[in-house]
Amino acid sequence: GDSVTQMEGPVTLSEEAFLTINCTYTATGYPSLFWYVQYPGEGLQLLLKATKADDKGSNKGFEATYRKETTSFHLEKGSVQVSDSAVYFCALPLVGTGNQFYFGTGTSLTVIP
Amino acid sequence: DTGVSQDPRHKITKRGQNVTFRCDPISEHNRLYWYRQTLGQGPEFLTYFQNEAQLEKSRLLSDRFSAERPKGSFSTLEIQRTEQGDSAMYLCASSGDPLKEQYFGPGTRLTVT
Numbered sequence: 074g075d076s077v078t079q080m081e082g083p084v085t086l087s088e089e090a091f092l093t094i095n096c097t098y099t100a101t102g103y104p105s106l107f108w109y110v111q112y113p114g115e116g117l118q119l120l121l122k123a124t125k126a127d128d129k130g131s132n133k134g135f136e137a138t139y140r141k142e143t144t145s146f147h148l149e150k151g152s153v154q155v156s157d158s159a160v161y162f163c164a165l166p167l168v169g170t171g172n173q174f175y176f177g178t179g180t181s182l183t184v185i186p
Numbered sequence: 187d188t189g190v191s192q193d194p195r196h197k198i199t200k201r202g203q204n205v206t207f208r209c210d211p212i213s214e215h216n217r218l219y220w221y222r223q224t225l226g227q228g229p230e231f232l233t234y235f236q237n238e239a240q241l242e243k244s245r246l247l248s249d250r251f252s253a254e255r256p257k258g259s260f261s262t263l264e265i266q267r268t269e270q271g272d273s274a275m276y277l278c279a280s281s282g283d284p285l286k287e288q289y290f291g292p293g294t295r296l297t298v299t
Contacts (some may be wrong), residue, residue, distance in 0.1 A: 079228075105285055116277060117229070117290040162228050171242045173219055174283045175250075176228030 075100045076145075077163045079177030086153055086184050094148040094180045096137075096163035106130075106139055106146040107174070109162045117162065120148075153184045188212075190291035192278050202275045203284045207294045211280030218261050219288060220253060221277040222246065229277050233263060260292055268298045 080095035098106060105124045109117040121130035123139035123146065130137050135150045148161060163177040191210045199205050211218050216237050221229035232251070234242040237258035247253075250268075255261040265272055275295050279288035 077194070107287060109290075116292040117279075119287045122287060164228075165282060166285045168241070171217070171219065171231075171234030171236070173221075173231040173234055173242070173281075174229070176230075179226070179228050 075104065075165060075167050076175055077106075078166055080180055081178070083181040083183060085135055086182070088155055088184055088186050089152045090184075092150040092153045092157075092182065093147070094163075094182070096146045096148065096177060098144050098146060098163075098165055100144075100165060102168065103141065104165045104168070105165045106137075108135070108137055108146070108148050109164055109176070111160045111162065111179070113159070121160070126149045153182070155184045155186055158182055158184050169183045188227070190280055190289050191290040192276075192294050194294055195199055195292060196295045196297075198299065201270060202267055204264065205268060205296065206262055207276055207278075207285055207296075209261045209263070209278030209291060211259070211261070211278070213259075215280035215282045215289070216258065217281040217284070217288075218255055219279040219281070220261070220263050220280065223275040223277055224273075232263075232276075243263055262294045264297075268296075270298045272296060273298045277282070 107122045108120040111142040112118045121132040126141035160179045164174045166172040199246045216234040220232040235255040250266045275293045277293045278291045281288045
């Protein structure tokens, strides 16, 4: 069935370093793809999304490109900040009655000053 | 738009007790989802409502779990005869459109002692 596989963490970076968190998907069609972020003690927030192949989602300096040829949706940021420390989840909606989301296992990012 | 709210935020209960959680979705959203998240994992789907109808349930939702959405607005999730394995974060999400983003509440953290 449809799923996402996410790079395992945890990831520790120094401030201003470049970030990549890998996400690959398996899907029968071309679903929308999402990245959610969970800050400590909070619920999930949508970070960005892409609705079709070659789309680039972007928000708060983060970007991810929906690549059909490699079935990937990697999250990138050119210069991370301490405030980016959080857990990041890749997700896609499953085909079915409710279109509930299938989430990756999450990647914990810690940015040190 | 006040977002998705959940109550309580934290619940500690003794094994064998019943607990009930409430979720208030974004008012114009007709789709409501419950997920469960354990430490170090992504959220896992439990059940889905469209308006007041419960249209899908995960195999994770044992007979001790019941959910309702009586008037198509707020929803409750009840766990009877709680077990230590029920300890988790219970997340509620709502959506106004299939395959588009879901908006998450802050979650209810359940600890069963």
